[in-house]
Amino acid sequence: MRRIAPWLFAFVAFAGAGIFAETSWRSVRPSIPEIGRKDLEPTLGQGVLLGVLGGLRTVVADLTWIRSYVLWERKDRGGCEALMRAACALDPYSRYFWEHTGYVVGYDLAHWEIRRRGGYGKVPAEIQERLFKSYATRGIDIFEEGLARSKVTTPLLLSAAQLAEIKLKDHKLAARYYQKAAEAPDAPWYAARICAQVMWDDGRQLEAYRWFRQYWTTRMLPKQDGFPDDLRQLRMMETNLRLRSQDRIPRPAWEQ
Amino acid sequence: MSSAISVRHLTKDFRIGIRGLKLRAVDDLSLEIPRGQVYGLLGPNGCGKSTTLKIVLGLVSATAGDITILGQPFATSAARRRTGFLPEAPYFHKFLTGRELVRYCAQLSGVTADSVGAAVEEALGLAAMTEAADRPIGTYSKGMLQRIGFAQAVVHDPELVILDEPTAGVDPVGSAAIGRMIHAMRDKGKTIVLCSHLLGQVEQVCDRVAIMDRGKLVLEGAVEDVLARRDRHVMTIESMTPAARAAAEAALEAHGAKVTSVTHPRRSLEDLFRELVTGSRDA
Amino acid sequence: MKASLQRILWISKVTFLEAVRQRFFAFLLVLSAAMVLSSVSFRVFDFGHGELKFIADFGFGGMFFFGSVLAVVMTAQLFFSEMDNKTALTLLAKPLSRAEFLLGKFCGAWAVLAVFVVVLASLLGLVLWAREAELIALAEQSGKIPATFSAGGLAEFVLLQWLRLGVITGIVLAISALARTFLFAVVVGSLAVVAGQLQWIAQDAVLKPSDSVLYEGFLWVSCRLIPNLQQFNIGDALVLGSAAVAPGAVVEVVLSGLFYVVAYLILGSLIFRRREI
Numbered sequence: 001m002r003r004i005a006p007w008l009f010a011f012v013a014f015a016g017a018g019i020f021a022e023t024s025w026r027s028v029r030p031s032i033p034e035i036g037r038k039d040l041e042p043t044l045g046q047g048v049l050l051g052v053l054g055g056l057r058t059v060v061a062d063l064t065w066i067r068s069y070v071l072w073e074r075k076d077r078g079g080c081e082a083l084m085r086a087a088c089a090l091d092p093y094s095r096y097f098w099e100h101t102g103y104v105v106g107y108d109l110a111h112w113e114i115r116r117r118g119g120y121g122k123v124p125a126e127i128q129e130r131l132f133k134s135y136a137t138r139g140i141d142i143f144e145e146g147l148a149r150s151k152v153t154t155p156l157l158l159s160a161a162q163l164a165e166i167k168l169k170d171h172k173l174a175a176r177y178y179q180k181a182a183e184a185p186d187a188p189w190y191a192a193r194i195c196a197q198v199m200w201d202d203g204r205q206l207e208a209y210r211w212f213r214q215y216w217t218t219r220m221l222p223k224q225d226g227f228p229d230d231l232r233q234l235r236m237m238e239t240n241l242r243l244r245s246q247d248r249i250p251r252p253a254w255e256q
Numbered sequence: 257m258s259s260a261i262s263v264r265h266l267t268k269d270f271r272i273g274i275r276g277l278k279l280r281a282v283d284d285l286s287l288e289i290p291r292g293q294v295y296g297l298l299g300p301n302g303c304g305k306s307t308t309l310k311i312v313l314g315l316v317s318a319t320a321g322d323i324t325i326l327g328q329p330f331a332t333s334a335a336r337r338r339t340g341f342l343p344e345a346p347y348f349h350k351f352l353t354g355r356e357l358v359r360y361c362a363q364l365s366g367v368t369a370d371s372v373g374a375a376v377e378e379a380l381g382l383a384a385m386t387e388a389a390d391r392p393i394g395t396y397s398k399g400m401l402q403r404i405g406f407a408q409a410v411v412h413d414p415e416l417v418i419l420d421e422p423t424a425g426v427d428p429v430g431s432a433a434i435g436r437m438i439h440a441m442r443d444k445g446k447t448i449v450l451c452s453h454l455l456g457q458v459e460q461v462c463d464r465v466a467i468m469d470r471g472k473l474v475l476e477g478a479v480e481d482v483l484a485r486r487d488r489h490v491m492t493i494e495s496m497t498p499a500a501r502a503a504a505e506a507a508l509e510a511h512g513a514k515v516t517s518v519t520h521p522r523r524s525l526e527d528l529f530r531e532l533v534t535g536s537r538d539a
Numbered sequence: 540m541k542a543s544l545q546r547i548l549w550i551s552k553v554t555f556l557e558a559v560r561q562r563f564f565a566f567l568l569v570l571s572a573a574m575v576l577s578s579v580s581f582r583v584f585d586f587g588h589g590e591l592k593f594i595a596d597f598g599f600g601g602m603f604f605f606g607s608v609l610a611v612v613m614t615a616q617l618f619f620s621e622m623d624n625k626t627a628l629t630l631l632a633k634p635l636s637r638a639e640f641l642l643g644k645f646c647g648a649w650a651v652l653a654v655f656v657v658v659l660a661s662l663l664g665l666v667l668w669a670r671e672a673e674l675i676a677l678a679e680q681s682g683k684i685p686a687t688f689s690a691g692g693l694a695e696f697v698l699l700q701w702l703r704l705g706v707i708t709g710i711v712l713a714i715s716a717l718a719r720t721f722l723f724a725v726v727v728g729s730l731a732v733v734a735g736q737l738q739w740i741a742q743d744a745v746l747k748p749s750d751s752v753l754y755e756g757f758l759w760v761s762c763r764l765i766p767n768l769q770q771f772n773i774g775d776a777l778v779l780g781s782a783a784v785a786p787g788a789v790v791e792v793v794l795s796g797l798f799y800v801v802a803y804l805i806l807g808s809l810i811f812r813r814r815e816i
Contacts, residue, residue, distance in 0.1 A: 006809050013802030018763030020798055024770050024791035025742045031776035031784050032769065056600030058593050093592070093781050151781075313632045315816040333634040341632035347624040349553060351560055363549050364633045366542065408629070 061090035065097060072104065075112045081105060088146070098146025099159050106139020106163045136167035157181035158191065161198075171202035182215065192216070193230050200237070209237040213249060226252060258327035260416050260447035261289040261312060266321035268307055268471075281307045283471035285321070289449060289464075291415075294442050296462035296479075297451045304471040305451050306344065309418055313341055326415055337366055340409035344421040344451075346401055350394030354385055354404045357393060358411050365412035379411035382437060399430035406437060417441060420451045428526050435461045456526065492521060546635055550643020551650065554617055558651040564613065567605045568655055574601040575662050579670065590674065591667060591686045592779055598663035599774045602700050606655060607732050610707040614648045615724040618715040627816055638808035645712055645804060652704045660697040664690060667778075692777035695789055702796040703771040707732055709803035710766075716811035735768035742767050766799040 068083035084101040091097060110131040117123050123131075143160035147153050161177030164170045178195035181187055192215045199208035213234060220227040231249070238248045268282040282304040289295045297305045310316040312323055314331025323330040326338055348357050358376045367375050380386045383403040388396070396404065402422060409417055419438070423431040438448050438461050452458050458465060459479060466476040475482060496504075505515050558564060578597030621627040621644075631640060667688045678685035711728040718724040741761045749755055770792050776782040777789075 006805060010802055010805040010809065013798055013805055014763045017766065017795055017798035017802050018759075020791055020795035021762060021767050021770065022742065022745060024788060024795045025739070025767055026746065027785040027788035027791055028770050028773050028776075029743075031773045031782040031788070056596060056604070058596035059600070091592075093775075310628075310816070315628060315631055317813075317815065333636065336632060336634040339632070341629065343625055343628040343632075345625070346629065347626055348629070349557060349626065351556060352553070360549060360553060361629070361633065364546055364630065364635050366634055405629075 057090050061087045061094070061097070064090060072108075075115070077109055077112050077116070081109065085142075088142075092149040093151060095146065095150040095152040095155060098142060098150055099155055102139045102142040102146065102156070102159055102163065105142055106136045106167060109138075110135040110167075132167050136163055139163050140168070140173075154181050154184045154186050154188070154191075157184070158188070161194075165198060171198050175199045175202055175204075179211070189220075189227065192220070193233055196233065196237070205237070205241060209234070209241055209243075212237070217249070221252070226254060228255070231255060258291075258324065259288040260291045260295075260326060261287075261449065262324045263287050263289075263308070263312070264322045266308065266311065266323065267319045268304070268311060268316065269319045280471055282311070282318075285468070285471070285473055287466050287473060287476055289447065291326075291447050292442065292445050293463040294438055294448045294450060294461055296458040296465040297449060297468065298453065298455065298458055298465055299468035300453060303468040305468050306420055308468075309420055309449070309451055313339065313418065337412070338415045340412065340414035340417040342402075342405045342409040342417075342419045342422055344424060346405035348393050348401070348404070348408075350392060352393055353390050354393060354396070354400075354407070355380065355389040357404060358389075358407050361408035362411040365414075367412050375411050375413065379407040382410060382440065383407035384433060384437075399426045399433075402426055402430070402434065403437075406434065410441065414446070416447045416449070418449045418451070421453075422450065423452065423454060423457050431457055456524070543636075543639055546639050547643045547646060550630070550635070550640060551646035554644050554647025555650045557620075558613055558617060558647060559654070561613070561616075563616075564609065564651065564655070567609050568658060571601040571605040571655075571659050572662055574598075574605075575659060575666060579666060591671060591688050592775065592781070594666055594670060595663070595688065595774065595778055598659065598666075599696075599772075602656060602659050602663075603703075603772075606652065606659075606700065606704050607707060609655060610648070610652055610704045611711050611728040611732065612725055613651065614644075614708045614711040615715050615718075615721055615728060617644055617648055618712060619721040619724065622816070623721075631816055637811045637814075641712060641716065641808050641811050642804060645708060648708050648712075649701075649705050652708065653701055656697055656701045656704065660693060660700075664693050667693075686779070688778050689780060692780070696774045696777045699771045699773070699777075699789070699792060699796075702793060702800075703768055706766050706768070706796050706799045706803070707735070709800045709807070710735075713803045713807035713810060716807045716814060731765075732768070735766050738762070738765045738767040739769040741765070742770075766795070770795065 064083050065087040068080050068087060071080040071083060074080075081101075081104070084097070084104060088094070088097045088101055110128075113131055113135075114120060114123050114128055117127075120128065140160050140163055143156050143163070146156045147160075150156065157177050158181045161174045161181060164177060165174035168174075175195060175198040178191060178198055182191035182195045192212060196208045196212035196215075199205075199211065202208075212230075216227065216230050216234060220230055231252075234249060264286050266282050266285040267280070269278040269280050271277070272279050285304070285308060297308065299305045307316060311318050312325065312330055314336065325335040328335045328338075352360065355376060358379055359372060362372045362375050362379075377386070380389050383406045385400065385403050385407055388400060393401070393404065406419070406422065409419070422434050422438075426434065435457065438450065441448055442463075450458065450462060462479055464476070464478050465482060467474050493504075501518065508515055575594075575598045578594045621630070627640070631637065668690075671685070671687055675685045675687075707728070710731045711724065714727050714731065715724040718727065738761070741758050745758050745762055749758075773784055773788075773792075776784045
C-alpha cells in the first residue's frame with residue numbers, strides 16, 4: 001500500500017485537475033472567441049498556428065490581412081476571401097477587418113467571378129444580376145457577424161446599408177440599417193438624412209417624414225446650427241406630402 | 257558494537273543498450289567496515305568500488321544484497337544524517353563562496369540554526385580553508401576544491417565519512433594535508449572510508465584495506481598484515497665496511513639464513529619533494 | 540515537516556541564484572522588454588484593432604512565448620546541470636529526499652519566472668497607461684469614447700500567466716526526471732507546450748456527446764494528462780474588457796492550474812525516485 005499510495009495521489013491530482021479544467025474551460029470559452037473558428041482552418045498551415053499558439057494574434061491577423069491584399073491584387077477569389085475571413089477570426093473585435101472583408105466580398109468578388117466566366121459580354125445579364133445579389137448577401141452576412149462581435153458598430157451598419165441599397169437594391173433593408181446607424185450615439189450627421197431618403201424611395205413617405213422630423217427635432221435642432229440642410233429636406237418632404245401649414249415644422253428664427 | 261558499514265552479498269547489474277544486456281558491476285560483495293578506522297577501498301578503474309559507495313549512499317539501487325550503516329538500514333535520511341560524502345572530482349556552484357557552500361550543506365544536513373555558524377567555522381578550520389572561505393568557489397584551485405569538499409562533508413559532524421578519490425589531481429603537499437585531515441577525523445573516533453586507486457597514498461593513510469577487481473572482493477585486511485612479507489627481513493645498517501659486510505653474511509649463513517640482496521635504501525620522490533617544498537601556494 | 544520545508548527553501552534559493560545569474564535569463568528578459576516597448580512604434584501597422592489591444596497583444600505574446608522558452612530551457616538546464624556536474628551527488632547523499640530536491644528546483648525556477656512575468660507586466664502596464672492617457676486626451680477633443688485598460692485585470696492576467704508557466708515548469712521537471720539528456724528534455728518539453736496549447740480541441744470535443752466509448756475514453760485520459768493552456772489566454776477579456784469573464788472563472792482556472800502543478804510534481808518525484816544518479 002505504501003508503494004502504491006504516491007501513485008494514487010498522482011492519479012487523484014490528475015483527475016482533479018481534469019475536472020477543474022473542464023469546468024473552467026466551459027466558463028472561459030466564451031471569452032476567447034478567436035479559438036476554434038472554422039474560418040481559421042484553411043489557413044492553419046500557413047503560419048497562423050504560431051500566432052494562435054503563442055499569442056500575438058493581432059500581429060498575425062495583420063500579417064494575414066496583408067497577405068490577403070496580395071491575393072486581392074491577383075483576383076484570387078477563394079484565397080482572398082479565406083485569408084480575410086481568417087484575419088476576422090483572429091481578431092474578431094476589429095471593425096476594420098469586418099468592414100473591408102464585407103466590402104471586398106460584397107462588391108468585388110462578383111466582378112471577379114464574371115470575368116472568370118468570360119466577361120460581361122459573355123455572361124448573361126440575369127446571371128450577372130444573380131451573382132451581384134448573391135455576393136452582396138454574403139457581404140451583408142459578414143457585416144452582421146461583425147456587428148455581433150465588434151464594439152464599434154456604426155461604420156458596419158452604414159456599410160451594410162450601402163451594400164443593401166446599391167447592390168441588393170433592397171431599400172427596406174437599407175433603411176433598416178441606416179436607421180440603426182442614425183440612432184447610434186456616434187451617428188454621423190448625414191445618416192438620418194440618407195435614412196429618410198431611402199425610406200422615401202421605398203414608398204414609405206409619410207413614415208420617412210415623421211421619423212426624420214422626430215430625429216431632427218430631438219437630435220439635430222438643439223445642436224450646432226440646427227442643420228439647415230436637413231431642415232430643407234424636411235421642407236421638401238412637407239411640400240411633396242402637401243401638408244397643411246399647422247402640420248409642418250414651426251419656422252425657427254434662423255430659417256430663411 | 258555494529259560495524260560502520262556492513263555489506264552482505266551485494267550485487268549490482270546495469271542494463272546496457274536496447275537489448276538490455278547485463279553488466280555486473282558488483283558481484284556478491286560482502287565486507288564489514290569497522291568503526292573508528294580509516295578503511296581503504298581499492299581497485300583498478302571499473303572494478304565496482306565507486307558503484308559500491310553509491311549504493312551505500314542510496315544514489316544507486318542494489319540488484320541484490322543488504323547493507324546497514326551504523327546499525328541502521330542504508331539509504332534512509334537517518335543513515336545519511338550520520339554520513340558525510342565527498343564525491344570524486346567535486347563540483348560546486350561557482351557563484352557561492354566557500355563559507356556559503358559549507359553553510360548550505362550544513363543546513364541541508366540538519367544542523368540547527370543556532371549551531372550552524374560554529375559548525376561551519378570548525379569544518380573550515382579542519383579543512384584549512386578559513387582564509388579562502390569568502391572567495392567564490394570559481395576562483396579555487398583543484399586542491400582547494402577538494403578541501404572545501406571535505407569541509408562540506410564533515411560540517412554536520414558525521415560518524416562516517418566517505419571520500420571518493422579525495423586526492424585525485426592534487427599535488428603531494430595537498431595530498432599530505434588531506435591525509436592529516438583524515439587522521440584527525442579518525443582520532444576523533446570517526447570512521448573514514450577512502451576509495452582510491454592511488455596506492456601509495458592509501459598505504460600511508462589507511463588502517464585496513466579491501467581490494468576489488470571486476471566487481472569481486474579479492475583481498476581484505478589490515479594494511480600491515482596484507483603488505484608484510486613475514487618470510488623476509490630488512491635491516492638498515494649505517495657505516496658498513498666491506499669487511500663488516502662479509503662477516504655479517506658469514507654469520508647469517510652459519511644460521512641457515514641467506515642474504516639475497518644488499519642495496520642502498522631509497523627515498524621516495526614524494527618524500528624528497530616534501531623535504532624540498534615546504535609550503536603550498538593554495539592558502 | 541518544518542525541516543523538510545526548510546530544505547526545499549534552501550534548494551530553491553540556490554536554484555534561484557543560479558538561474559538569475561544566467562545570461563540566457565537576462566537575454567530573454569531584455570528581448571521581451573524590447574518587444575513590449577517596440578509595440579508602440581509598430582502601431583503604424585495597426586489595422587484599426589484599437590491601439591491598446593495591439594500593444595497589449597504584443598505584451599501578452601512576448602510574455603507567453605519568451606516565458607515558455609525560459610520555462611522549458613531554464614528548468615531543464617537547472618536540472619541537468621546538477622546531474623552533469625554531479626552536484627546532485629553531493630546533495631542527494633545528504634538527508635535530502637528526491638522529492639525535496641525536485642520541489643526545491645521547481646520553486647526556484649518558478650520564482651525566476653515570477654520575476655520575469657512581473658517585470659514584463661509592469662513594463663506593459665506602464666506603456667498601456669501612458670498610451671491610454673494620450674488616447675483619452677485625443678478622444679476628448681474629438682468627442683469619441685476612448686479605449687481603456689484595467690490594471691486589476693492586468694494583475695489577474697499576470698497571476699494566470701505565472702501559473703501557466705508553473706504548469707509548464709512542472710511538466711518539464713517530470714520529463715527531465717525521466718530523460719537522459721538535456722536536449723531530449725527541451726524537445727519533449729516544447730512539444731508538451733504545443734500539445735497544451737492545442738488541448739482545447741479535445742476539451743471542445745469532450746463538451747460534445749459521442750457514441751464511441753473508446754473515443755470518449757481517449758478524450759477523458761487526454762484531458763486529464765495534458766493541461767489546456769489556452770484557458771489561461773483570457774488577457775483580452777480581463778485587461779481590455781473585450782468580452783465578459785464569468786464570475787468564478789478565474790478561480791476555476793487557478794485551481795485547475797494548481798492541480799496540474801501538484802500532479803506533475805508528484806509524477807516527477809515518483810520517476811526521479813527510481814533514477815540512478
